[in-house]
Amino acid sequence: MANEIPITVEHVEAIARQRLPKNVLDYYASGADDQTAVKRNRTDFDRLYILPRVLRDVAKVDTSTRLLGHTYPLPIGIAPTAMQKLVSGGAAGYEALVLTVDTPVLGNRLNERLNPLVLPKGLKLANIASLYGQKEGNPTSNRTLMNARSAKEATEILRAMGDQAHSASLTWGETIKFLRQNTSLKIILKGILAPEDADLAIEHGADALIVSNHGGRQLDSAPSTIQALPEIVAIVRRRIPVIFDGGIRRGSDVFKALALGADFVLVGRPTLWGLAFDGRNGVETVINILERELSRTMALSGVVNIQNINQAFLRHLEGGRLSKI
Structure with a gap:
């Protein structure tokens, strides 16, 4: 398998799992307690179905989007992840300050x-x-x-x-104010799950927020991020960008998150698997896989640009029948 060219993110992960020491693998892959939040981040995507539209001109699909004043070829970025040198010797720059707000203490990560x-x-x-x-x-x-x-x-x-x-002891009243006084970078809050906290993020001046449950590594009883996303989008009302993090493994997952109102998505563990697979080239492999899958999903759904992806393309199972979101 190690000599094969991976064609899915799961394939990249399988190669990485063969190469990484067990304690490093457990650090990256594991969640808290029974790891149900880790599983929900993935399985809850499967409860959403894409309802394709046909006979539309999809000869030219455009996956580009804008976020915080920048244009990106994809609505996909790399999530902040710790200790990347365990899988690669490379380094990266930054243009925004991301404050992780869901970690007053570490979750109960049993495998670690x-x-x-x-x-x-x-x-x-x-x-x-x-x-x-x-x-x-x-x-x-x-x-x-x-x-x-x-x-x-x-x-x-x-x-x-x-x-x-x-x-x-971080609080809404002091934390963002302190950061604003000490940096000119954009301030993004990572770890928002409650709609009330999304509203507070806007009230206190955050430039964007990331809907995240820390990859299932903090509170195991927390909802999956795809479950939490719609309520947060509804309360934010496009006042600041809503970035989504958690469980993205397919281009169709990206499509579903965007359809539920996310402006951008992040991938964390997949980029680490890419680093373990082939360093920077491995990360590019992961991003290229997601780009091809997203572009194909858009074409098959009858969508030619990111801005036209919305809830009308989604259905979920309710009482054995497909229902609108």
Whole structure:
């Protein structure tokens, strides 16, 4: 399989799974607790059906779109993911500040606890190492906290961690205000699931939000992101871009997220599988696969541009019958 040219994202993942050490694979692939949120992020896409329109001129399909003042050839970007050097030696630049808002503490990631991730020789978390002198190869204190067996032990770990701990005290009233005072970059909030929080994001001046459940790695009982998306789109009312993250593995998944109102989608784990497969070329392979699948899905659905993808193309099963969303 390793010598085959992958033709689906799942094929790329299968190759990556063969190559990665178990503790690295568990770190990237696993979710919290019973991993039901990870599964729902995928299976809930299968509950949506695309209703194609026919006899439309789809000879020229345009997959380009605009987001935050930029034009992109695809409505697909790469999600923020941690410790990419575990699968590749490359680096990337940035044009926006993405604040992950759903991680006051780490979720209960059982596979990570059973197979702890210790960074290999030569790798370290640069931001923590520069501030707190993290020793090479040691797990972060936040991951030590995840293994606490009692409230007393957790309190002792937190006391020893000091400022290294994930902040559990961020608030709407102070956080975005502080960031705005200290950066000229666009501020994007990642980890929004409640429509009320989407409204607060706009009220406090966020430039965009990302509908995300952290890939199922935080609260296992949280809804899938495709479940949460419609309510958030309804309350945002196009005042800021709504970006979607979670479970995208096919071009048809991209189509469905856009049809439910997302302005843009992100892929996280698939890009990591691409890095493990063939570095930068592997990531390009993943994006090219999604582009071909999205373009084909659009043509087969009777749509020639991203702006015309809407809920009219979607149906879901209700009582054994297809119903409008």
